[in-house]
Amino acid sequence: MMRDTVILRVVVKLLLPAILIFALYVQFHGDYGPGGGFQAGVAAAAAIILYGMVFGIDEAKKVVPRRIVNTMIPLGVLIFAGTGVASLLLGENYLDYSPLGSKPVKGQHLGILIVEAGVFITVASTMLAIFYVFGGRADEADEKGGEG
Amino acid sequence: MLAQHLPALQVVIPLLAAPLCALFRRGFIGWLIAVAATWLAFAAAIGLLFRVLNEGVISYAMGGWAPPIGIEYRVDLINVFVLVVVSGVGSVIIPFARTGTAARFNDTDQAWFYAMYLLALTGLLGVTITGDAFNIFVFLEISSLASYVMIAMGRDRRALTAAYQYLIMGTVGATFIVIGIGLLWAMTGTLNLADLAQRIPEINDTRPVLAALAFLTVGISLKLALFPLHLWLPNAYAYAPAVTSAFLAGTATKVAIYLFLRFFYTVFGGGGFFESTPLPEMFLVLSVVAMFAASTVAVFQDDVKRMFAYSSVAQIGLITLGISYVSETGLTGAMTHLFNHAIIKAGIFMLLGGVMFRMASVKLEDMAGIGRKMPFTMAGIVILGLALIGTPGTSGFISKWWIVLAALEKDQWWLVALILLASLITMLYVGRIVEVAYFREPSAKAADVREAPLAMLIPAYVLVIATIYFGLDTQWSVGLAQRAAADLLAGIY
Numbered sequence A: 001m002m003r004d005t006v007i008l009r010v011v012v013k014l015l016l017p018a019i020l021i022f023a024l025y026v027q028f029h030g031d032y033g034p035g036g037g038f039q040a041g042v043a044a045a046a047a048i049i050l051y052g053m054v055f056g057i058d059e060a061k062k063v064v065p066r067r068i069v070n071t072m073i074p075l076g077v078l079i080f081a082g083t084g085v086a087s088l089l090l091g092e093n094y095l096d097y098s099p100l101g102s103k104p105v106k107g108q109h110l111g112i113l114i115v116e117a118g119v120f121i122t123v124a125s126t127m128l129a130i131f132y133v134f135g136g137r138a139d140e141a142d143e144k145g146g147e148g
Numbered sequence B: 001m002l003a004q005h006l007p008a009l010q011v012v013i014p015l016l017a018a019p020l021c022a023l024f025r026r027g028f029i030g031w032l033i034a035v036a037a038t039w040l041a042f043a044a045a046i047g048l049l050f051r052v053l054n055e056g057v058i059s060y061a062m063g064g065w066a067p068p069i070g071i072e073y074r075v076d077l078i079n080v081f082v083l084v085v086v087s088g089v090g091s092v093i094i095p096f097a098r099t100g101t102a103a104r105f106n107d108t109d110q111a112w113f114y115a116m117y118l119l120a121l122t123g124l125l126g127v128t129i130t131g132d133a134f135n136i137f138v139f140l141e142i143s144s145l146a147s148y149v150m151i152a153m154g155r156d157r158r159a160l161t162a163a164y165q166y167l168i169m170g171t172v173g174a175t176f177i178v179i180g181i182g183l184l185w186a187m188t189g190t191l192n193l194a195d196l197a198q199r200i201p202e203i204n205d206t207r208p209v210l211a212a213l214a215f216l217t218v219g220i221s222l223k224l225a226l227f228p229l230h231l232w233l234p235n236a237y238a239y240a241p242a243v244t245s246a247f248l249a250g251t252a253t254k255v256a257i258y259l260f261l262r263f264f265y266t267v268f269g270g271g272g273f274f275e276s277t278p279l280p281e282m283f284l285v286l287s288v289v290a291m292f293a294a295s296t297v298a299v300f301q302d303d304v305k306r307m308f309a310y311s312s313v314a315q316i317g318l319i320t321l322g323i324s325y326v327s328e329t330g331l332t333g334a335m336t337h338l339f340n341h342a343i344i345k346a347g348i349f350m351l352l353g354g355v356m357f358r359m360a361s362v363k364l365e366d367m368a369g370i371g372r373k374m375p376f377t378m379a380g381i382v383i384l385g386l387a388l389i390g391t392p393g394t395s396g397f398i399s400k401w402w403i404v405l406a407a408l409e410k411d412q413w414w415l416v417a418l419i420l421l422a423s424l425i426t427m428l429y430v431g432r433i434v435e436v437a438y439f440r441e442p443s444a445k446a447a448d449v450r451e452a453p454l455a456m457l458i459p460a461y462v463l464v465i466a467t468i469y470f471g472l473d474t475q476w477s478v479g480l481a482q483r484a485a486a487d488l489l490a491g492i493y
Helices: A006-029 A037-055 A057-063 A066-089 A104-143 B003-024 B027-055 B077-104 B107-129 B133-152 B158-188 B193-203 B207-224 B232-239 B242-267 B270-276 B279-299 B304-324 B328-359 B375-389 B395-409 B413-439 B454-472 B477-490
Strands: B058-061 B072-075
Touching (some): A006 A037, A006 A104, A037 A057, A057 A104, A066 B003, B003 B058, B003 B107, B027 B058, B027 B077, B027 B107, B072 B077, B072 B107, B072 B193, B077 B107, B077 B242, B077 B328, B077 B477, B107 B242, B133 B158, B133 B242, B158 B193, B158 B207, B193 B242, B207 B242, B232 B304, B242 B304, B242 B477, B270 B279, B279 B304, B279 B413, B304 B328, B304 B413, B328 B375, B328 B395, B328 B454, B328 B477, B375 B413, B375 B454, B395 B413, B395 B454
Antiparallel strands (some): B058 B072
């Protein structure tokens, strides 16, 4: 880890809020232009991963614990699939968002927003889960005497 | 209202259940969810079957976006037949899964295992039901990724390399399929299968379409484990947990065969185009080689699971042989065998799962004398083995009969002789198991082995009984396959 590199630590701390804001921008701008839950999820996870690489994986796990990550992965899928079920229950075809709002246009807008939120949650948490698993491997190997 | 949304529910039920399993992270709850989801999916498939029989082709617009722009779920006789097979096998295996998984994995891993199982089922059902070419690729990846995980969870450490091997081969296959779909899209501007089927016949002698055909052929052949692209299959089936082997043997390759039929017959326009290419001859040769090479290799296997994995390659050869005739009889035989072989192989791998559970080994030498220790398990394996050979009175006979009939229709007596010869080789490896299990003194490992638990035996016996039942009453297997075959040849979709 790079605990002693002052420049890196300062720069990363400066960058983190910008990366997270950018992720949110990509997330909510996805309705009108390029972007969406997938890209935003990757960007948000990248922020945490950068933090973990500079300050150590344990610090990153304090910010987003593994338990939360493991819950978020299925939760996002559930939000996505559940939105479709909501439209089924409201009498339309699966994933037809129109009945979700007072007007079809509003319904479509709301529907895609919720679905993209689901995508964001699953993508971000899956990225983190992969990072934690591989990062954890390195720590285990260090404890065994650096054979990994 | 419910009946109207059955096409969506067919895929959505297991898709919703998978994250629920992962959220609860309790083995027993995960299992309950999986039982409910698979049985509901089976009920949905039966419901769809009756709707298709009554009303004909069903079209369902995902998200309310009308096809061909939106994603369409399109159900006709051909894919509803496969849906019933896949969801049926999937729902019989889950009750069996509880005992073995609970004994081996901790709570969290069990829940994830069921989640993966449900995702694999979602993917396979999705590939089958969707009428959109790109959607096929997406669902194919869902099912493949989930099955890599399921294979890697095997007891043997070699399961990891087997899963990795399958991952590489499966990804190559999926890439080829997506390249093929991309080329078709570039040429026609549509991804909707029914739309493609209308536009391709006009341009099917252009080079990009032929290139697409080539990519699709190789990609799908990899997925269905056609000889010589079968190399991923034996290790994957042999080292995976019993649940995975039974599930994959009963469903994954069958769905790939469905894709094969759908692309070559429906999308490329009836049987005519398929016949005008060298493909039928190519598949005929490869199928016959598969039947002989894989069966012969199976005879010399010491691991019984691996033996039946090779037998799967041979049986897939029999199915593709039926397809290569491009005749109604041949296709009927192929689709009937798809149905029967799914039941037979899933049953065999489940019974072997019982042996593995009691002895922690399925090596032939360890199984010596096991016939007296586990009478029901072994009797089941013998009955299913007889069905593999094609003994009259079992379902295996019916499908082989139709494929032989198709060969006779074309006056190809030598092919009939080859099919019978291949059956003899099947008899050799099934006979080897019978000889070892019944006529030898119990091995050290088999000395104090008990019969497999009922929770494992009963689901397996459902399939054993089905094998005999469909050998006597062919109304549902052959009857439906025949009508589906006629639709395939006519290019009706």
